[in-house]
Amino acid sequence: AEPIETGVLEYYTLGENRWKLTRVWPLPQTRMQRMYLSADHGLRPDPPxxxxxxxxxxxxxxxxTGQNNRWHTQVGGAPVYHPDRREADERLLVYDSPPLQTDMEITGHPVIHLNVRSTAPDGQFFAYLEAVLPDGTVKLVTEGQLRAIHRKISDDTPPYTMFGPYHSCKRADAMPLLPGEVAQIAFDLFPISVLFKAGWRIRVAIAGADKDVFAPIPGCEAPEITVERNASYQSFIDLPTILG
Incomplete structure (x- = not known):
């Protein structure tokens, strides 16, 4: 997305533990770093x-995602808290980068692009951006989600400023999945600012349910999903990294 004037925007960079100010969003020094879902559950900058x-x-x-996630706490006012996600991730589809050689700041809206097949005509897709620390601890950084039938990217002008693909969610734009056929699903994750430290790994975890927040879609509760990650059908995440 093109940077826009915002007035004064104050944001906090996790890991650096520092408040910052900007009048432009996304930050002018943003460079989108594409990381591809790869063989052996890898996350790499080189395309397959x-x-x-x-x-x-x-x-x-x-x-x-538990009872202290962003959905439950925004009404009750309790702090968002996610414990170590390593056990939860054993039930998800995960992709890890190699350990970072240098610190990397990610500030902005990550956007994930998936090429998938499914055995169901609809489904829920959740993507979690996480940090894997050297001791194995897994920290949830941010997340995004999209219902499959709403995957059409609209050319209409959105009713508010978008920093990722715009989905109208209108009945006329609904696109059921065709079992066995490849479908492209792209959506942005909630904005975040975090400093990934050298030695950490970047993880993308994919799920098809969040029982603590979203009701299952009748008849589509537990489909088999195939995530394509090859030269013809690439799956990747674009990370808003900050230069300098």
Whole structure:
């Protein structure tokens, strides 16, 4: 997205533990770093070259983000708290980068692009951006979600400023999944500012349910999803990294 004048915007960079000010968003020094879902559950900057490559995930309808997530706490006023996610991630489809060689600041709206097949005509797609620390601790950084039938990217002018793909969610734009056929699903994650430290890994975790927040779609509770990650059908996340 093109930077826009915002007035004074104050934001906090996790990991650096510092408040900052800007009048432009996204930050002018933003560079989108593309990281591809790769073989062996890797997350790498180089696009795949193999013509085949995919991962099958059987959606676990009992996965969730707990009672202290952003959805529950925004009404009650309690602080958002996510404990170590390593156990929860054992039930998700995850992709990890190699350990970072240098610190990396991510500030802005990550955007994920998935090429998927499903055994169901609809489904819920959740993407979690996480930090894997050297001791194995997994920290949830931010998240995004989209219902599959709303995946059409609209050319209409959105009713508010968007920093990722715009989905109208109108009935006329609904696109059921065709079982076995590849569908492109792209959506942005909630904005974040975090300093990933050298030695940490960047993780993308994919789920098909969040039982603590979203009701299941009748008849589509536990489909089999195939995530394509090859030269013909790439899946990746664009990370808003900050230069300098």
């Amino acid at each position: 070259v193999d013509q085949t490559g995919s991962d099958i995930y059987h959606v676990d309808p009992n996965t969730g």
